[in-house]
Amino acid sequence: MSRIGRKVIFWAFLLSTILFYSFSPGILFLGTSLDNSPRETDVVRKGRQIDLFEIREHNENLLQSLILEKGPRCAFDKRKIFNLGLPRTGTLSIVKVLGQYGFRSCHPFAEKSWTFEEVLSFIRDPNSVAAKAIRVRLSECDMFSDTPIYGMLEQLLHYYPDARFVMTTREKSTWEDSCERLMEYKCNKLGKNYIKFQKYYYGVRCWSQEHWGRAYDEHHLKVSNLLGNRVLYIPIEMPNNEKLRILLRYVKCKMINGTNYVHKQHALGAQRAVGGRGIEKYERV
Numbered sequence: 001m002s003r004i005g006r007k008v009i010f011w012a013f014l015l016s017t018i019l020f021y022s023f024s025p026g027i028l029f030l031g032t033s034l035d036n037s038p039r040e041t042d043v044v045r046k047g048r049q050i051d052l053f054e055i056r057e058h059n060e061n062l063l064q065s066l067i068l069e070k071g072p073r074c075a076f077d078k079r080k081i082f083n084l085g086l087p088r089t090g091t092l093s094i095v096k097v098l099g100q101y102g103f104r105s106c107h108p109f110a111e112k113s114w115t116f117e118e119v120l121s122f123i124r125d126p127n128s129v130a131a132k133a134i135r136v137r138l139s140e141c142d143m144f145s146d147t148p149i150y151g152m153l154e155q156l157l158h159y160y161p162d163a164r165f166v167m168t169t170r171e172k173s174t175w176e177d178s179c180e181r182l183m184e185y186k187c188n189k190l191g192k193n194y195i196k197f198q199k200y201y202y203g204v205r206c207w208s209q210e211h212w213g214r215a216y217d218e219h220h221l222k223v224s225n226l227l228g229n230r231v232l233y234i235p236i237e238m239p240n241n242e243k244l245r246i247l248l249r250y251v252k253c254k255m256i257n258g259t260n261y262v263h264k265q266h267a268l269g270a271q272r273a274v275g276g277r278g279i280e281k282y283e284r285v
Contacts, residue, residue: 055233062229063249074101074253080138080160081251083145084153084223085168086216088178090236091146094168096262097244098143101253106141108148109194113137116196119148126155135159147194150219151201153226164250165231167223172216176209183207 081098085091087109095105108114114137121130138144138159145168149156156163170178187206190198195205203211223231232250234243240261248255 052235052238055235055238058229059232059246062232063246065229066250066252074103074251080156080163081143081166082149082156082160082163083143083166083168084150084219084231085145085166085234086150086170086175086219087146088175088182089168089170090234091168093262094166094234094247095143095145097247097259098251100259101248101251101256103143103251104141105143105145106137107146108137108144109146112191112193114148116148116193116200119152119197120200123152123155126159147197147201151197153222157226165223165227166234166247166250167231168234168236169220170236172213175216176213179212180207180209 081103083091083094085094092107092110095107099105114134118131118133121128122134125131126135183206199205202208202215232246234247244255244259244261247261
């Protein structure tokens with residue numbers, strides 16, 4: 001083949017390639033997607049179908065970055081700890097665990113003293129006079145978990161920019177099953193205050209797979225976008241001894257013999273044993 005013939009073939013091939021990528025739907029030259037919507041991190045995407053390898057890798061990178069961080073043991077350094085996990089992901093268990101290590105740990109939903117109107121005022125403007133009651137309650141404890149904490153992320157970041165963030169999580173399908181079972185027998189027993197929270201966060205009074213599933217996706221995406229690698233993930237599928245180990249590393253506490261990552265039912269039992277009235281609030285030891 002002559003030199004001119006080879007050039008003609010080369011330019012014809014190049015032109016056809018450019019035309020293909022230019023007019024193919026959803027594709028731009030060099031493989032750039034037309035869709036510029038926010039992307040979830042591997043950890044969050046895997047969080048819907050839990051991949052412990054991805055989560056362990058994420059957590060280890062976070063914990064390694066804290067090795068040189070200075071501060072007192074057990075993180076009693078005025079830095080709050082917020083668990084952003086949704087209900088039914090082990091939110092009460094983490095309260096009990098940190099309570100054993102001297103953290104004043106609060107579970108607002110169990111306390112039943114956080115009103116929807118007060119929380120809404122804090123969400124709209126954390127510095128407002130109407131939000132004072134929530135600011136006072138936030139000053140009373142070291143660690144917080146469950147409703148309404150997971151819905152206040154932007155405000156907590158504003159008010160406590162150096163806080164520590166944990167996220168108990170769960171595979172989406174099993175989370176939905178657990179929530180549906182709970183709502184089947186408990187929805188009509190929930191107080192008016194909690195129903196207001198539920199309508200605000202999920203858009204419905206009781207169970208709806210569409211609404212709750214969408215809320216799950218949006219919450220995981222928000223945590224990923226706002227916190228990135230700053231949050232420690234604790235999936236319910238992870239072995240209890242591993243949960244305890246990484247949590248204690250995160251708050252810089254040395255493990256005490258005889259302590260364990262307590263399952264929810266055991267946490268409730270311990271609460272009743274000390275005369276609790278639906279209140280999960282532990283003083284430092």
